[in-house]
Amino acid sequence: MTGTDRVVRWGVLATGGIAATFTEDLRSLPGSEVVAVASRTETSARAFAERFGIPRAYGDWAALAADDEVDVVYVATPHSAHREAAALCLEAGKHVLCEKAFTLNAREAEELVKLARDRGLFLMEAMWTYCNPVVRRMTELVRDGAIGDIRTVQADFGITGPFGAGHRLRDPALGGGALLDLGVYPVSFAQLLLGEPDRVQADALLSPEGVDLHTAMLLGWSEAGASALLNCSIVADTPRTSSITGTKGRIDFPPGFFHPERFVLHRPGHDPEEFTAAGLGTAGGAGGAGEGLRGLQFEQAEVARALRAGETESPLVPLDGSLAVMRTLDAVRDRIGVRYPADA
The missing domain is CATH 3.30.360.10 (Dihydrodipicolinate Reductase; domain 2)
Known part of the structure; x- marks a missing residue:
């Protein structure tokens, strides 16, 4: 993956509004391209692929994670599925950019960070503000x-x-x-x-x-x-x-x-x-x-820079910082009495 002239090949996991914005911005970023997209249904994935000229579309997440021509996966699901989707990709050896909020709670975030660090893979929360x-x-x-x-x-x-x-x-x-x-x-x-x-x-x-x-x-x-x-x-x-x-x-x-x-x-x-x-x-x-x-290219460019440099974390969006934010969000939810089923 290293090399200053290396084209970064992206997979997009999910097909909602933020995935569309991300893909549209990425089309104008030199040295990066979206080569695959996945959704829970093949119909949705194919429609997204046709809209953006993406060569491969998958009706399940695992197929995208197993695609040898994908370097890094952008996880654009609702945050309730971030841990599941990001972990699937990391376990398959893929680098991951995961939308915010990073996960539902700090425990899930810690699990993802440990998995990425244990496997020597790049992981970053898509906090585009930090890259602006x-x-x-x-x-x-x-x-x-x-x-x-x-x-x-x-x-x-x-x-x-x-x-x-x-x-x-x-x-x-x-x-x-x-x-x-x-x-x-x-x-x-x-x-x-x-x-x-x-x-x-x-x-x-x-x-x-x-x-x-x-x-x-x-x-x-x-x-x-x-x-x-x-x-x-x-x-x-x-x-x-x-x-x-x-x-x-x-x-x-x-x-x-x-932004x-x-x-x-x-x-x-x-x-x-x-x-x-x-x-x-x-x-x-x-x-x-x-x-x-909208400026999503700033975080896209940072991911590409880090991958070409062989880095597994971004100094702009450090994983320890994302973990700290999740702990604060957990503390806020504790104070206001909001609990999710995943907290159990």
Whole structure:
């Protein structure tokens, strides 16, 4: 798999909306191609393959995992199936990029990480935010002391459906609720900057099915003297912004903080400084690959870079960081009383 000119051959496991977006973005990334797709039904896999010009389509996951011409598999199932799908691929010797939330709980995440490390295979959570060059520039500024010591992080991600009782977001067996689908973004954003918190408080509005419709979180870092106020919702359209306040300044992200094209640095005695994707040499927030893309190419490029370098973990999205986020999400669910059948 190593070699700077090696074409990275992808398999896509699942055929939903995020799988389609991922495949569309990957088509414009040099040196990578989708060579196979799998779904639980051959009909769905074939339709997806025809839509994107993919040469092979499989009606079961195991066939994709056994395909010798696939280097790495992108797991795009609902997160309730992440552990099963990713483990199947790892056991077959495939490298894996797994969608977020990484798994349903920290125990499942630990099992996947152990399996990948034992087999010497690449595994990464598809936290595209961490690979975004605008976010990477922000972390550089923060670590260089541009805003001093962090005191607060605020972030929110809320949408309205409506999501009826039969929707997957209302089903505990599928890991339903706002937290794993949306809350993972503000939690990951805060932990990118501060690491794993030592204090977790939370409050939530629960559905009749027992999943969270709206969750507010207060995370604390005793040693750093910092806190994070985070919100996620599937019943309220929040601003979807974030702000980091330090002892010497503040950084504000506009709506869409999880795939940003700009942020503004505020410091006393200075005019506001705007940092943009264009200013960092990216076009349309997509690494120069074209206008209107969502930026999934950043995480795709990081996977390809790591595989060509023979790395089994990404320094941008380290596995220990993904495990820490899952522990925080577990702690939040414990506080608000949300349990999934897989937790037993």
